[in-house]
Amino acid sequence: MSATLRRIILLSSVKRAWNLPPPCLSSAVSRLPISFSSISSPPQSNPSPSRIRTRTPLETQFETWVQNLKxxxxxxxxxxxxxxxxxxxxxxxxxxxxxxxxxxxxxxxxxxxxxxxxxxxxxxxxxxxxxxxxxxxxxxxxxxxxxxxxxxxxxxxxxxxxxxxxxxxxxxxxxxxxPDLETYTLLLSSLLKRFNKLNVCYVYLHAVRSLTKQMKSSGVIPDTYVLNMIIKAYAKCLEVDEALRVFREMPLYGSEPNAYTYGYLTKGLCEKGRVEQGLGFYKEMRSKGMVPSGSCYMVLICSLAMERRLDEAVEVVFDMLANSLSPDMLTYNTVLAELCREGRGNEALELLEEWKKRDPVMGERNYRTLMDEVYFMNKG
Known part of the structure; x- marks a missing residue:
């Protein structure tokens, strides 16, 4: 029994000796300062500058405004x-x-x-x-x-x-x-831009009539500009009686006719064949010191010349030149041709010379062309 007991005690002492660290190693380890910061981490590679995405100025401004909107x-x-x-x-x-x-x-x-x-x-x-x-x-x-x-x-x-x-x-x-006055002004102006041909005018004239009725029923008071557009639409479609009706209604709305009003009426009446009435509006306009547009002048001149009212046509030509406006070749040719047909060829030549002096736009080439036309008509 004693031998067995001694053997067990010896084995247990050997096991305890295995579990203990060596004295020199344990003391060295205990004296070492343990610090994780002293352990050097592997060097990190800097990202390539080409891989860094910079924000655009638009993104920067957007983020700034988003931050401002609290x-x-x-x-x-x-x-x-x-x-x-x-x-x-x-x-x-x-x-x-x-x-x-x-x-x-x-x-x-x-x-x-x-x-x-x-x-x-x-x-x-x-x-x-x-x-x-x-x-x-x-x-x-x-x-x-x-x-x-x-x-x-x-x-x-x-x-x-x-x-x-x-x-x-x-x-x-x-x-x-x-809708207010600006609404009707925009729509009417847009419609009139499509009044470039007579057959197209009738298509959009119905829309102009509808807008006019709805404007009145809504209690919107039109101004001179809107009334002029309505008059122009009727005159373009040769609905001159409707245009005259709107013209007579202008004082009811507190609007005064201007040069555009008289010009649209004069052109519409002349194109309709009511030259005398158109001439009356022209004279009324001139008596008020208003100057017609170039197209109004030329329509009136050609209409008077075609009705053989040549003296009045010549007078309107001189009035047009006095206001620094130049007739086109068709207008000149119409008046001169009608003068030649009336046997007034010499007068036509004299007028052509006078018009050349007063019209800087005519030019030498147009003058020669008109001169040839007058000579040809006189020979005929």
């Missing part, structure tokens, strides 16, 4: 931010970003500001997108906003019908958003 921003804040932008693309980004924020929805002022930015920056696609949103009811109706849309649509041929869609939407609205 949470809870209002409509005036957004409108001020949009108006402060010189870049329409940046303004459009701000407009879209603010629309996505919770608790905010653009009003008519924000859409109006963005529309003007898009139009000024010639971002037509942006403008068309905004128009579709407004027509769909994205914001409340506003006369300035809708007039801006109509002006933009009237300036583009493929959006012409869209302008009348917006106008009809205004007609169906309440009293605060109904």
């Amino acid at each position: 949470p809870g921003f209002t409509h005036p804040d957004v409108v001020a931010a949009l108006r402060a932008q010189s870049d329409p693309d940046l303004a459009y980004d701000i407009f879209r970003w603010t629309a996505q924020q919770r608790g905010y929805k653009h009003n008519h002022e924000a859409y109006h500001s963005m529309m003007k930015q898009a139009i000024a920056g010639k971002r037509n696609k942006f403008a068309e997108t905004l128009i579709d949103e407004v027509v769909a009811g994205a914001c409340e109706m506003s006369v300035p906003l809708f007039n801006t849309i109509i002006r933009f649509c009237c300036g583009r041929k493929f959006l012409f019908n869209r302008a009348f869609d917006v106008y009809n939407k205004m007609l169906r609205s309440d009293n605060d958003s109904r």
